[in-house]
Amino acid sequence: MAGIQLASACGGNGKCLKCRVIIGEGDVSPLTDLELKALKEHELIKGHRLACCAYALSDLKIEVPEKSLARDVRLQLYGLTEPAAVDPVIESYDIRVKAPSLQDAGADMDRVMAELRGRTEVQDLYPDIASVRQLSSILRSEHWRITSYIRSGEILGFASHGYPPLGVAIDLGTTKIAAWLINLQTGRELEGLGALNPQIQYGEDVMTRLRYSINNHGTLAGSCGKLAGAVRDMIREMISRLVDKAGESLEQVTDVCIVGNTAMTHLLLDLPVGQLAASPYVAAVNHALDIKAREIDLNVCPGAYCHVLPGIGGFVGADHVAMVLGTGIDRTSGVTLGLDIGTNTEIVIRRPDRDLMMSTSCASGPAFEGAHVTDGMRAVTGAIESVRLTENGAECRTIGDAPPIGLCGSGIIDALSELYKWGLINERGRFNRTSSRLHRGEQGPEFRVVEGKDGEQRVAITQRDIDQIQLAKGAIRAGIAALMQETRTSPDMVGEIILAGAFGSYINIANAVDMGLLPWFPNATYKQVGNAAGQGAKMALVSRSERRRAQQIADRTGYLELTTHKGFKRLFAEGMMFR
Amino acid sequence: MASELANLLADLKETEATDKVKGDLEKGADPMGILAEAREGMKIVGERFGNGDYFIPDLIYSGEILKEIARLVEPHIKQKDDQGQKLGKVIIGTVAGDIHDIGKDLVVLMLDISGFEVYDLGVDVPVQNFVDKIRSTGAGVVGLSGFLTLAFDAMKETVDAIKAAGLRDNVKIMIGGGQIDDEVKRYTGADAFGKDAMEAVTLARSWISQP
Numbered sequence: 001m002a003g004i005q006l007a008s009a010c011g012g013n014g015k016c017l018k019c020r021v022i023i024g025e026g027d028v029s030p031l032t033d034l035e036l037k038a039l040k041e042h043e044l045i046k047g048h049r050l051a052c053c054a055y056a057l058s059d060l061k062i063e064v065p066e067k068s069l070a071r072d073v074r075l076q077l078y079g080l081t082e083p084a085a086v087d088p089v090i091e092s093y094d095i096r097v098k099a100p101s102l103q104d105a106g107a108d109m110d111r112v113m114a115e116l117r118g119r120t121e122v123q124d125l126y127p128d129i130a131s132v133r134q135l136s137s138i139l140r141s142e143h144w145r146i147t148s149y150i151r152s153g154e155i156l157g158f159a160s161h162g163y164p165p166l167g168v169a170i171d172l173g174t175t176k177i178a179a180w181l182i183n184l185q186t187g188r189e190l191e192g193l194g195a196l197n198p199q200i201q202y203g204e205d206v207m208t209r210l211r212y213s214i215n216n217h218g219t220l221a222g223s224c225g226k227l228a229g230a231v232r233d234m235i236r237e238m239i240s241r242l243v244d245k246a247g248e249s250l251e252q253v254t255d256v257c258i259v260g261n262t263a264m265t266h267l268l269l270d271l272p273v274g275q276l277a278a279s280p281y282v283a284a285v286n287h288a289l290d291i292k293a294r295e296i297d298l299n300v301c302p303g304a305y306c307h308v309l310p311g312i313g314g315f316v317g318a319d320h321v322a323m324v325l326g327t328g329i330d331r332t333s334g335v336t337l338g339l340d341i342g343t344n345t346e347i348v349i350r351r352p353d354r355d356l357m358m359s360t361s362c363a364s365g366p367a368f369e370g371a372h373v374t375d376g377m378r379a380v381t382g383a384i385e386s387v388r389l390t391e392n393g394a395e396c397r398t399i400g401d402a403p404p405i406g407l408c409g410s411g412i413i414d415a416l417s418e419l420y421k422w423g424l425i426n427e428r429g430r431f432n433r434t435s436s437r438l439h440r441g442e443q444g445p446e447f448r449v450v451e452g453k454d455g456e457q458r459v460a461i462t463q464r465d466i467d468q469i470q471l472a473k474g475a476i477r478a479g480i481a482a483l484m485q486e487t488r489t490s491p492d493m494v495g496e497i498i499l500a501g502a503f504g505s506y507i508n509i510a511n512a513v514d515m516g517l518l519p520w521f522p523n524a525t526y527k528q529v530g531n532a533a534g535q536g537a538k539m540a541l542v543s544r545s546e547r548r549r550a551q552q553i554a555d556r557t558g559y560l561e562l563t564t565h566k567g568f569k570r571l572f573a574e575g576m577m578f579r
Numbered sequence: 580m581a582s583e584l585a586n587l588l589a590d591l592k593e594t595e596a597t598d599k600v601k602g603d604l605e606k607g608a609d610p611m612g613i614l615a616e617a618r619e620g621m622k623i624v625g626e627r628f629g630n631g632d633y634f635i636p637d638l639i640y641s642g643e644i645l646k647e648i649a650r651l652v653e654p655h656i657k658q659k660d661d662q663g664q665k666l667g668k669v670i671i672g673t674v675a676g677d678i679h680d681i682g683k684d685l686v687v688l689m690l691d692i693s694g695f696e697v698y699d700l701g702v703d704v705p706v707q708n709f710v711d712k713i714r715s716t717g718a719g720v721v722g723l724s725g726f727l728t729l730a731f732d733a734m735k736e737t738v739d740a741i742k743a744a745g746l747r748d749n750v751k752i753m754i755g756g757g758q759i760d761d762e763v764k765r766y767t768g769a770d771a772f773g774k775d776a777m778e779a780v781t782l783a784r785s786w787i788s789q790p
Contacts (some may be wrong), residue, residue, distance in 0.1 A: 203728070207728040208728045211728050211731070211732065215732070277727075278733075279702075279703045428632075428636070429634060430632060467634065470634065470635075470636075563678045563679060563680070569639055570639065570640075572639070573635070573637075573639035573640055574636070576634070576635065576636040
């Protein structure tokens with residue numbers, strides 16, 4: 001284990017070929033059927049293996065091609081919307097307690113509570129058991145001057161005198177996790193951090209992870225096992241790093257607020273997932289939850305809570321509610337369409353004139369994350385993020401201005417939009433095979449975004465790649481169209497289209513409209529707002545009233561199941577076209 | 580040379596195709612002849628899909644047009660004859676837990692226009708329904724569709740149930756949908772997998788023509 005992170009899009013299933021390594025010295029397990037099929041003969045001779053298939057049988061010397069290295073992921077940590085007004089969940093009191101003596105031998109906690117009663121308006125104070133365990137030593141080490149944290153009368157824990165209560169907001173995505181450390185008294189953001197969701201090793205999309213969980217641990221509660229463990233470990237580590245970076249202490253972290261899609265929150269909380277994975281796809285709970293942070297193995301303030309925002313229905317979960325909260329779609333004055341494009345794309349439409357909100361989720365697949373696309377990759381250094389076709393070639397810009405090694409989602413969208421504009425693909429998304437600008441590749445005609453001369457990495461788009469993007473955009477457009485039909489909204493009524501999430505924030509809107517990923521509405525303005533789900537999580541973290549508002553959003557937003565929508569098939573077909 | 584209706588359908592000209600059918604019916608054209616022309620058009624669609632000129636949306640459109648033509652023609656058919664000899668019986672369904680029907684419907688459509696007698700069991704089909712249908716129809720081919728990864732397990736359960744019912748040797752089983760490949764085929768115990776609706780037809784043909 002040299003600590004080198006390898007790329008993977010398929011979750012170690014021998015499908016994506018992105019974790020390729022070259023064996024130099026040492027013994028490895030025999031070639032698997034998958035590798036024999038996936039790798040070419042000359043590659044096998046050179047010692048190419050897939051890291052997900054080959055096991056070391058001795059110490060090894062291996063070469064990791066540049067393309068196989070997992071790179072820094074461009075994470076969108078900062079939402080662009082306004083910070084929330086603070087309506088604190090946690091009260092904190094700096095207190096001084098008189099040291100006990102033989103004449104005054106009251107218990108430690110009783111002394112603290114007597115002191116607190118004079119300070120808080122809450123009548124019924126009661127200690128969390130873990131705060132009692134913490135108290136005696138901290139009282140003495142801090143010489144009877146401490147800060148105590150209280151939530152609705154419950155004493156959660158203590159810290160050194162004068163230390164403010166902190167909270168952590170977490171956007172638990174299928175691919176990425178983002179976390180922020182926030183001062184709960186001021187609402188000020190102290191630090192932010194991003195990481196890949198470690199559950200990726202058990203599957204790239206939520207269904208594969210649910211299947212892993214069901215097959216390996218059963219369908220009962222408390223059986224998410226490794227998946228829960230992996231993500232809890234990561235969150236615990238992220239919180240530690242945030243606190244370290246800010247120079248604060250873990251005891252101050254008195255509240256955690258988590259948002260994620262329904263599958264992510266279920267796997268984190270060890271809720272049963274069998275019923276979620278099969279029709280009619282129901283959650284164990286949609287209502288908001290307040291649980292002890294220690295129940296999900298977080299070592300923060302001993303009695304701290306973790307608030308999980310409510311979900312809406314099906315796979316439309318807390319992250320979607322947080323997105324609505326963060327963008328304020330629930331309070332817009334005009335007709336608004338909100339989209340968070342990802343492996344699952346959540347869409348919401350609001351009709352203020354009819355006091356109506358409705359959401360849906362569509363399986364757009366991981367193509368925009370670079371998976372199932374021949375030269376696709378995540379948005380990391382070396383990924384082509386924008387493409388413009390010229391008379392005799394293609395101009396590309398890569399992330400970090402590094403040599404190009406593949407296309408990320410925004411680059412793919414640009415490329416397809418340009419190919420369509422230049423007549424290299426028709427409105428069915430088929431290559432114009434008579435064009436001299438296409439090359440013959442291993443899988444038929446292809447367009448080379450990067451020629452691959454002089455030792456450059458060749459980057460090409462094949463017909464199959466276009467197919468994948470068409471399937472993705474067909475699902476998204478059908479989702480939008482179905483929601484509009486269901487709410488009887490016509491294109492000219494829509495005043496605003498809000499694109500949330502990292503992907504939606506980096507794409508070139510004009511190109512996305514040209515290639516038909518996004519609809520064109522005559523009266524709409526398009527707004528890219530960044531990580532709105534994260535913004536919503538932060539708002540709910542620091543404010544009781546925002547938590548109530550989130551529950552209202554969840555309660556009042558209708559859920560549309562797309563597969564049963566009449567005419568979905570035709571909408572899907574229309575959505576796949578380039579026009 | 581294909582007929583005018585066949586070409587309209589093949590070119591996915593929905594309004595023109597249905598107008599043509601309406602006109603022909605008014606003129607007293609033979610409804611069975613119209614259906615034969617439509618089938619010819621679908622054959623062209625299949626060819627275009629096969630050589631890469633058409634893609635999934637085109638199959639969906641052609642299916643919708645065909646459905647509309649069948650609806651128009653239906654009342655004019657006096658007695659249902661069997662339109663000649665069917666190639667063989669095929670049972671198709673989306674497996675338990677999964678409700679995706681687009682791929683499944685395309686397979687049903689292409690098998691149907693290729694001359695198979697197709698029993699469409701719908702979506703979220705309980706394992707037992709497949710077993711019962713094999714018994715009652717004596718079909719020799721079963722197609723299991725599934726879009727979700729979790730459908731792999733339902734497919735395996737279905738194949739196992741067919742085996743347990745002692746019917747495994749009577750049927751060939753193909754699977755398709757979503758992210759299915761050779762590995763999944765092996766896992767489920769199916770005989771073959773198809774990447775698209777045309778491959779389903781090829782598989783069914785190869786099995787049914789076998790003695």
